[in-house]
Amino acid sequence: xxxxxxxxxxxxxxxxxxxxxxxxxxxxxxxxxxxxxxxxxxxxxxxxxxxxxxxxxxxxxxxxxxxxxxxxxxxxxxxxxxxxxxxxxxxxxxxxxxxxxxxxxxxxxxxxxxxxxxxxxxxxxxxxxxxxxxxxxxxxxxxxxxxxxxxxxxxxxxxxxxxxxxxxxxxxxxxxxxxxxxxxxxxx
Numbered sequence: 139x140x141x142x143x144x145x146x147x148x149x150x151x152x153x154x155x156x157x158x159x160x161x162x163x164x165x166x167x168x169x170x171x172x173x174x175x176x177x178x179x180x181x182x183x184x185x186x187x188x189x190x191x192x193x194x195x196x197x198x199x200x201x202x203x204x205x206x207x208x209x210x211x212x213x214x215x216x217x218x219x220x221x222x223x224x225x226x227x228x229x230x231x232x233x234x235x236x237x238x239x240x241x242x243x244x245x246x247x248x249x250x251x252x253x254x255x256x257x258x259x260x261x262x263x264x265x266x267x268x269x270x271x272x273x274x275x276x277x278x279x280x281x282x283x284x285x286x287x288x289x290x291x292x293x294x295x296x297x298x299x300x301x302x303x304x305x306x307x308x309x310x311x312x313x314x315x316x317x318x319x320x321x322x323x324x325x326x
Contacts, residue, residue, distance in 0.1 A: 144190035148183045155179040170288035174252065177281030180274055181255050184262045188271065195267025204264030207257045214254035217243040222251075238297045240304055246316045248304070249289065252282040253311045286310050 155175050163171035195201055221242040226235030243250040256279045263275040290310070293301045309316050 140190050144186055147186050147190075151182055151186065152179055168292075170285045170292055173281045173285035173288060174255075177252070177255055177259075177278045177285060180278035180281065181259045181262070184259060184266075184271055184275055184278070188262050188266045192266050192268050192271060194265055197267060200264045200267060204261045204266075207261030207264060211254040211257035211261060214243060214247075214250040214257065218251035218254060238293075238300055238304060240308075245308060247313050248308050248310050249286040252286050252289075253313070256282040256311070283311075 155178065159175040160172065163175065195204075221239050221244055222235060225239045225241060225244075226237055247253050259275045259278045259282070263272050290301075290305065294305075297304075
């Protein structure tokens with residue numbers, strides 16, 4: 139019974155993603171949004187299936203590491219939404235920003251929202267320790283990575299030289315490098 143419910147939730151989730159997210163962005167030819175939608179759909183499917191059908195993994199250090207990835211993902215996602223809404227001067231909704239955001243979590247990585255999705259997916263992979271879910275998880279992570287690459291191209295057209303300078307200062311996903319660089323700048 140629980141399997142049927144999980145598959146039903148995933149079906150509704152994907153119908154929503156296809157009709158409410160994918161079809162509109164395909165019509166507008168926003169490539170990074172297509173990758174983001176697919177990555178998000180797979181990630182949310184892993185969450186639903188992982189919490190209903192599959193049991194937690196048995197290698198405890200990986201399970202604990204998985205929880206750490208999930209917490210870190212939540213931090214990136216929450217602060218991404220807050221920065222987009224309050225610092226990006228969005229035209230409509232929260233995502234269509236009119237200003238380049240270089241502060242907050244965006245001074246650590248260029249794409250914290252996609253990084254959060256990738257970290258949550260990695261956390262689910264480590265928590266569940268299932269080969270089929272691992273394969274789908276890596277596909278989701280690839281989709282988030284591809285969304286970042288395509289959004290960089292979009293933002294270069296939208297913001298021009300200022301985004302190119304921003305790209306040189308702030309890594310796409312390497313938050314460890316960014317934190318290390320910030321630490322050394324503070325110590326000078």
